[in-house]
Amino acid sequence: MGVHSVFVKDAVRIPTRRAIVDLPDRQSFPTLTDVARAAGVSTATVSRCLNTSGKVSGATRERVMRAVETLGYTPNFGARALAAKRTFTIGAIIPTMENAIFARGLQAFQETLHDKGYTLLVSSTAYRPDREAEQIRTLVARGADGLLLIGYERDPEIYDFLRSRRVPVLLAWAHQTGNPHPAVGFDNRGAMAALTRAVLAHGHTAIAVISGILRGNDRASERLAGIRGVLQENGLDPHALPVIETAYDIDNGARAFATLMQACDRPTVVMCVNDVLAAGAMQQARAMGIAVPEEVSITGFDDIELARLVTPQLTTVHVPHRQMGSLAARELVRMVETKGEGVSHELQSALRLRASLGRRG
Amino acid sequence: MGVHSVFVKDAVRIPTRRAIVDLPDRQSFPTLTDVARAAGVSTATVSRCLNTSGKVSGATRERVMRAVETLGYTPNFGARALAAKRTFTIGAIIPTMENAIFARGLQAFQETLHDKGYTLLVSSTAYRPDREAEQIRTLVARGADGLLLIGYERDPEIYDFLRSRRVPVLLAWAHQTGNPHPAVGFDNRGAMAALTRAVLAHGHTAIAVISGILRGNDRASERLAGIRGVLQENGLDPHALPVIETAYDIDNGARAFATLMQACDRPTVVMCVNDVLAAGAMQQARAMGIAVPEEVSITGFDDIELARLVTPQLTTVHVPHRQMGSLAARELVRMVETKGEGVSHELQSALRLRASLGRRG
Numbered sequence: 001m002g003v004h005s006v007f008v009k010d011a012v013r014i015p016t017r018r019a020i021v022d023l024p025d026r027q028s029f030p031t032l033t034d035v036a037r038a039a040g041v042s043t044a045t046v047s048r049c050l051n052t053s054g055k056v057s058g059a060t061r062e063r064v065m066r067a068v069e070t071l072g073y074t075p076n077f078g079a080r081a082l083a084a085k086r087t088f089t090i091g092a093i094i095p096t097m098e099n100a101i102f103a104r105g106l107q108a109f110q111e112t113l114h115d116k117g118y119t120l121l122v123s124s125t126a127y128r129p130d131r132e133a134e135q136i137r138t139l140v141a142r143g144a145d146g147l148l149l150i151g152y153e154r155d156p157e158i159y160d161f162l163r164s165r166r167v168p169v170l171l172a173w174a175h176q177t178g179n180p181h182p183a184v185g186f187d188n189r190g191a192m193a194a195l196t197r198a199v200l201a202h203g204h205t206a207i208a209v210i211s212g213i214l215r216g217n218d219r220a221s222e223r224l225a226g227i228r229g230v231l232q233e234n235g236l237d238p239h240a241l242p243v244i245e246t247a248y249d250i251d252n253g254a255r256a257f258a259t260l261m262q263a264c265d266r267p268t269v270v271m272c273v274n275d276v277l278a279a280g281a282m283q284q285a286r287a288m289g290i291a292v293p294e295e296v297s298i299t300g301f302d303d304i305e306l307a308r309l310v311t312p313q314l315t316t317v318h319v320p321h322r323q324m325g326s327l328a329a330r331e332l333v334r335m336v337e338t339k340g341e342g343v344s345h346e347l348q349s350a351l352r353l354r355a356s357l358g359r360r361g
Numbered sequence: 362m363g364v365h366s367v368f369v370k371d372a373v374r375i376p377t378r379r380a381i382v383d384l385p386d387r388q389s390f391p392t393l394t395d396v397a398r399a400a401g402v403s404t405a406t407v408s409r410c411l412n413t414s415g416k417v418s419g420a421t422r423e424r425v426m427r428a429v430e431t432l433g434y435t436p437n438f439g440a441r442a443l444a445a446k447r448t449f450t451i452g453a454i455i456p457t458m459e460n461a462i463f464a465r466g467l468q469a470f471q472e473t474l475h476d477k478g479y480t481l482l483v484s485s486t487a488y489r490p491d492r493e494a495e496q497i498r499t500l501v502a503r504g505a506d507g508l509l510l511i512g513y514e515r516d517p518e519i520y521d522f523l524r525s526r527r528v529p530v531l532l533a534w535a536h537q538t539g540n541p542h543p544a545v546g547f548d549n550r551g552a553m554a555a556l557t558r559a560v561l562a563h564g565h566t567a568i569a570v571i572s573g574i575l576r577g578n579d580r581a582s583e584r585l586a587g588i589r590g591v592l593q594e595n596g597l598d599p600h601a602l603p604v605i606e607t608a609y610d611i612d613n614g615a616r617a618f619a620t621l622m623q624a625c626d627r628p629t630v631v632m633c634v635n636d637v638l639a640a641g642a643m644q645q646a647r648a649m650g651i652a653v654p655e656e657v658s659i660t661g662f663d664d665i666e667l668a669r670l671v672t673p674q675l676t677t678v679h680v681p682h683r684q685m686g687s688l689a690a691r692e693l694v695r696m697v698e699t700k701g702e703g704v705s706h707e708l709q710s711a712l713r714l715r716a717s718l719g720r721r722g
Binding site for chain 2: 087091100103104107111114119123126138141143279282283311
């Protein structure tokens, strides 16, 4: 314990080296004063221009903003952060950076944050809840003004922790009507139900599923529930549905497809819980000489770019990634700046019926 | 100015709400003391187990690590950060999250960092140097122990700023022999030169290039220089080479390809500076009814997953993304922990000759 009391004493000195509000280095970066001087106004006026809109006359505002641009002043730091007691940093924790599922939405999220003067820091969990908890605490410790998390399912302790720290949290990539957590997303179950109805309408009844790991992933569970619900509606046994659960990865999709097609009763359609698994299934079909969609149909979910790069193109569910990312940024910034409760927004997904889904006689 | 002095006074109170070292919430998360109690050792022993290796006997060490795992203790926080005066947070700033170019290497980087007890925070610049400068300052302000940046080319002021803050910086995705900045990467120019030699060996002389935006992107410039160098070596005019510069994006690749193929003198091979542009070119070739490789060959760079998902599969340069990410993590942690100079590592890329490159008579 002696060791630790020494460290605790040392700890109070840390902020002097790396202060939580890091003032710009005067030699390298322009200051608020530099901007004020260049624009011929007071620093308070510059501050008003950067922090609010409409309170400074058009001509002055324009002069200030021109000085900001010319000097390359970064309003995220120094005076602005002091004034607002904020860090202008938003954290997002996503399950993976390794495929494009979250990439496009996150890019839109970042663009909108940037327009509002916030910097985005991203962390990824490899779909492991323990890492998410660790990363949430890192981002809170680093002073994030707000957090974007994917989906609803996590230990209630984490929500308690975030509430106790008063860090606004918005969920994305999912929306469940009636769930109290603010979320900007779409109905994963309803979207997959709609795709399943289209699959049945194409004459298929022998369905198999390649799913992501369900534990801790409410998006995957909801999509699977969507398929089962429609089977039940149509008098098919939802529990007889073959489901292979595997981590989201092209090679895993390929392996799962091979397993399904080696069964005595081959499915006539393999529904994949996302496009990455479906791309793996398509690759494996080609390797096994199985014609898509003549011998087997394959469907995905997400409509990321590779859905249109594979041959034949993939039938999938289009998720409005950019709209979701941009709306989530606006909502989260609103929560941070007004200290208000978050408001949920449900976005609409849409079927994309392409050549990988064929008609079964 | 009155406004700001008030804020400055307030600012010193910020660390009490969000301390730079965020002690765990005792109600929600296990503490070092909990781990010590569970393992039947002192907290100092736990601390030694977590901070160093080899100084604690095997059996004790194992007991402590089992308690750490059972309780789900996160050594990133509390005692360990206090002891080391570090935040155990590493920042990486990449040009884009929107496609898979950096995804695989970054995932490996993160995995290795995690094994070493560090959390990764990522930021992306949309290939804009001004944003990179802003994000570097954000990550330094948030207390990152070290930074990973992509490529060499940036304002010298940024390197000065990082040196003045004593933040270790490692570069990746590029390696230039003789350049003093520590980097873990590969020779972009040499790799593209090797591919160009293979293209010439297939009988092509009518080459066109789809490049990324060259400004601020030394990887793209070096690759283009690699092509031009080999043309010169072979008595072809490097300045007559048609080059379309466009942002990395599938649709941009498609558009650039369409432009090249509408020219009177069609190229027999379109060399793309990365796989994303090449995938766009392949898509456009199909849309225009141009057979690949019979009528035109297409090559890429990176060997990301989509290189093998397109039909025909893409000839490209394989970048050892995972090896690079993992090695970069080890080197950067070494720099942070020893406060030593970084050591550069050059990795080898390799040609992947696939069906998209055909022989020209």
